[in-house]
Amino acid sequence: MNLRRWAGDLAMGMRFAFAGGREGWTRALLTAVGVGLGVALLLLTTAIPNALAARDDRGNARFDLLYGSTNTGVAKSDRSLLLVNVDTTFRDKEVRGRELEQEGSKAPLPPGLTEFPAKGEMVVSPALKKLLESSDGALLRERLPDKVTGTIGESGLIGSQELAFYRGGEGLAPQLGEGRVARIDRFGDPNPTTEKTDPVLLLLILVVFVALLMPVAVFIAAAVRFGGERRDKRLAALRLVGSDGRMTRRIAAGEALAGALLGLVLGTVFFLIGRQIAGSVEVFRISVFPSYLNPSPALALLVAVAVPAAAVLVTLFALRGVVIEPLGVVRTARPARRRLWWRLLLPLGGLAMLYPMLGQGRDEGEFNQYLVIGGVMLLLVGVTALLPWVVETVVARLGSGPVAWQLAVRRLQLSSGTAARLVNGVAVAVAGAIALQMLFAGVDSDYTKDTGYDLTRAQMQVSVPKDVELAGAAEKFRHTEGVRNAYAYADGYLGDRPLDPEFGASVTVGDCEALRQRADLPSCRDGDVFAVLNSEYDPETARLNKAGSTLYLDPSTTDDTPTRPVPWKVPADVLTAEAREGLTGYKEGGFLFTPKALPDAAARTLRGQVYISLDPEVRDAREHARNTAAAVARLAEPMDWSATEQSERFASIRTGLFVGAVCVLVLIGASLLVSQLEQLRDRKKLLSALVAFGTRRRTLSLSVLWQTAIPIALGLLLASVVGLTLGAVLLRMTATPVRVDWPSLLSMTGAGAAVVLVVTLLSLPPLLRLMRPDGLRTE
Template identity: 25%
Template sequence: MIRLGLRLALGAGRDAVVRLVIIAAAVALGTGLLLGTLAALNATGTQNDRNAWLNTGRSGTGSAAATGSRAGGSAAADPLWWQIRADGFQGRLIGRIDTAATGPHSPVPPGMSRLPGPGQYVASPAMAALIRSVPAAELADRYPGHLVGTLGKAALPGPDSLIIVIGHHPDELAGRSDAVKVDAIATLSPGRCDGPSCEIGTDHNGMNLILSVVAAAMIFPVLVLVATATRLSATRREQRFAAMRLVGATPRQISLISAVESTVAATTGVAAGFGLYALLRPLLAHVTFTTSPFFLSDLSLTTTDVLAVALGVPVAAALSARIALRRVRISPLGVTRQATPRPPRAYRVVPLVAGLLELAYFIGRRPPTSGGQVRAFLPGTLLVLGGVVLAGPWLTMAGARLLASRAGRPAALVAGRRLADDPRAGFRAVSGLVLALCVTSGAVGVIDAMVHERGLPSAGTTVRNTVMSDHARYVPPGLRVGTVPTPPDGLLAELRAVHGVGGVTLVHSDPTAGSRPQRALDGGLADCAQLATMPVYGTCPTGAAVASVASSFDGYGLVGGPWPSTWPAVPMSRAALRSLPVTQIAVTTDGSRSAIERARTVLARAYPADDPPYTVGEDRARRSAELDGYRQLADVVIAVSFPIAGCSLAVSVAGGLSDRRRPFSLLRLTGVRLRTLRAVVLLESTVPLLAVAVVAIATGFLAAQLFLQAQLGYSLRPPGGEYYAMVAGGVIAALGVIGCTMPLLARITGPENARND
């Protein structure tokens, strides 16, 4: 029987070979995408593991910070002084690590053979290239010393990571309040910890979210594509196998032959899929599930991945073929007499309803741990996605019966009757696209609500391009107190001399702020002459010398209500103001790279012990980094789901036409016009698409609302115009795919196809 199955698969004529090639191609595409998804998930974890050393000095990360590790504390033999801060260049994050070895046995971070000494620094390849490509006054002058080496891949989350490690004398870092002594470099992956211990990288909450969303939203459509492909030409194969049953073949023999045919096609497709994965792998390196592209070597497959795909896809194909031939197994006359399949029952909507109820159950009962949250919401999400697919045939049947009852033309009547007779086949063609619409609606609903609730208000370009240098600490009752004296006039003159700088304002601590009821905008004092050079941040009353202002200008428009256009005057002289410590230096620019980076470099050199200067735009981008990550993840899911759905639709429509070549040929012989048959094919694909798409979109938004209420306490927001454009584009693309199959209809409905094979 195995030999016969091979002969039928490979030597049964042109149609069999074409069917084998189409199935193999579709399985290859699905397998390649599945392997790429698995490799990207593996790369995400590997990439995150390399963030571990950047969390050195934080408790619970394996870095063993010494007792009293703040400045002035004792440490073990040869500890390492460590200070990590966030610098920036044109919106790109730069990780700056200042180190100082206290002896020959101080720990060395990964990616380097030795620590840089005083006056030396080591940079990532991307950082070294950036330093060489821009004028020194814009970047290199911020860092004392010279480049002595590059960091290896073991220290880099991604190939574009900007990281610099600067060497110092121990005495230089010992006086810095945020420098710590550590006995070892952190080794615990952010993916295995949580909270402040893992500020850099994606903690296990985020990793669980990423892996769960990708697994549910990307692997599921790929599996639908593979299952669709393996059922190609199922009707014609059923007829052939039914004829074999009539001449004496047993059900077991039919099942074996069918399994051999499907396995041959699927095995060929899997082999080609591994080749496709090898071609896609360099492109996948540029896709990010987090914030950085992957190293090509990170995109690897485990032995389990390879075996699961290499063995699982052919087995799934054989099972799909076995299930497809269940009517032939029951009776050899079941197909030859064209028995109408049993209509789908209403119980098919039960899993969908159960998934929604499961999500609704956790409103007000959200588990406290991240693991519990994943276990709570992932089953409901999978039930919803699977429920949409399972309920699709029943919804298709309802739409088909409505179409047939309202039909005014022959095409509508034929399409409605055929869909009502076999709604499973009609829905199968559009199941991938319907699933993509459900995923897209849910993702957009969640992201839009989070952006509305957590998003930061936009500001004008002048505000966003303002360079800020912070020099403050917080003291009870939450006041910002300056930590540096008024900078010399030479520094202010150097800043104003930078081409493109509009104004410079110093924000001083207000010594009376703690003695009066605190307001959100209180706590700072500013020279009105300086403030006049940057009116976007408000002005002073006429004749005033000093005004009471916010203690920090980077919160412009974020807290405390509307930003005042005029600040209240304070009875204080400019000389008295200069004696007060400074909390912040604000420098407005024209937004040019030269102005922003030169001003930032001047401030960084003047205050090397404090946090590097930043722009307001960068600060707001960092505050919304989590939202940007979620939005990026949603974009990846949507970008992958729609092409997979389009491939599933193309395979299904082409296979359906091949299966119905004889009925359509007979209709043409009886006088039905080709135009009518084209309308039938279009309606048979459009009706299930529209009937189930409405339910899928509504389900996606409802699931998003339930998740938002249960997990975050948010409410769904109306989607923006991009969503409607995306849905319309997906539907139009689907109709285009269906339209591309119309020329095939003319070729397969000739008189020669009307005879029995």
């Protein structure tokens, strides 16, 4: 191979692309736009690992040791800081909050702050400031009445749209060690740990990346073939002036290379624009700063090399069966039938690579990453190989019908390959999405557990500090808009000895209505005490329920406790009750006290909880309840109840899939629109001729719709088969029963069809402009 000859021919093709007049520029621009959209998404994908790492680094830098333990072992000093977690939620959006109290002049300053806020002041993130100043944030403003004195810098936030605040506090020391208050002398995690990734989650990550990137690669490969028919006619002129077949093909590859290189430039521009836009949006509650989206240099270099190389190889491959002669291009003759056998080798090879991991599950080590990536890629590439054969085979058997149908079918019979390329990317995206949805649905139960909460009786829980009068707090909740009822409980523990008790039981204090939510009481009046004896979680209540014996509320495990246990003598009139499933889903035992039966000194030993029943008809019932909680106690802790809770890592992977799917769908739509416009441009004279001979515009418009609908229907059918097959194999690999997630299957195919329908409708206005008799005029 003569490299100099290759370089010269490729350079000549690039000159033809840019110096070939309007025709050459138009084709190069269309190719560049299609390639550029794909390159932008590839660059975005290569930047995702850096963005995730940047978010983790920011999170570690502001880590305040509140999670896992409230006793950090830090002594009071000139460098110590008291802080408390005051996170809240506003209309399903998490709001990160911290209340700070300096204990010395050298107390550590949180990242993103220039000075500590004073009591009654707070520093907020730009997104939270915008929300508080808007009419939508009126209810949140009631909950956060402190004066805003500044904004948190980028170094203190993990995302541009994060809602966060720091506010000044005082008098936090007495509550140290109770709940969320802690003392620290630094921010940042000194010993960050990397949790071993679950093999199934690792498999999900690998499949997500492959399934999202494959449609991009398919679209780039299709984009470099824009204007293929017109280009081949120009190549015939080169044969006429003396170039041989191989030289002509290399010149054609040079034209594609020019479009690909221009596409790299446009893709970089698109990426930079998209990076700036990414800093102002939030997708599935995930936001980033533009500075996070920096592609890895090695991966960016790989994209810069792979895209032009793919343009050359795809063009040479596409021209392998085209005879370019001095008098024309032999493409319109009846082509040879496509062979099926080698197309089946791709998906069969993919299945063969995945087969050794069937039944492995998460107990036999990690899945082989190379086999997973290679197997999934071959299966998805198999869609692009099989679809042209399927389209050709089916349209060859389509019969007569209305004029629009006949025009569409005849066009498909003449150029089924072009029609297949149009929907290849959609089919690959849908196949990957179906497989992923099956896998997610299959393993969802492994990462989602039932909370046990009885959402029919309560939907929120509020922890009330010990220094707040519980009955008064419950009454305020009952008078809150959107609250149906509030059940107040003071919970504690008693034992048979004041120090290191051998036997113990739980203590619950509440009024009769609240106690009936935990046990079936024979009767109830203020002053009664009940012993619940039939709970499987509290077997020692019967042993302790002996009249005249002395028990101790809040027994200690150390001798240096600042408070002393409160003695209580078991009365003779203790009633027995049958446990019932409580609000939290458990049958709890222990002793139930009405308020008058509790010794006065024992109130300080109990923790208050209020369980709230909300009116679903009131839109902001939860916000009103949270505002009441903030008014009851500055450090009250509201908590929403849900029927299930999901693994954070599993949820983040699923969120990543949704974010990526949105980006891929946007790319699909944009690329399809460019491809559709390119095809209409190629057929401008044909459409004008049909209109000049009296063909109705409605007929031509319907024929264009049929030309899109038939390939997309076949593509979605093939994608469903491949997606179901891949999904079943992945489920078998994770040792999960195979089950078809029909709603996801229908939604994925529906989304693919909707994208094509929208693109077709957007292409109708240009189509109507092209259908004019004056389109036959030649300059």
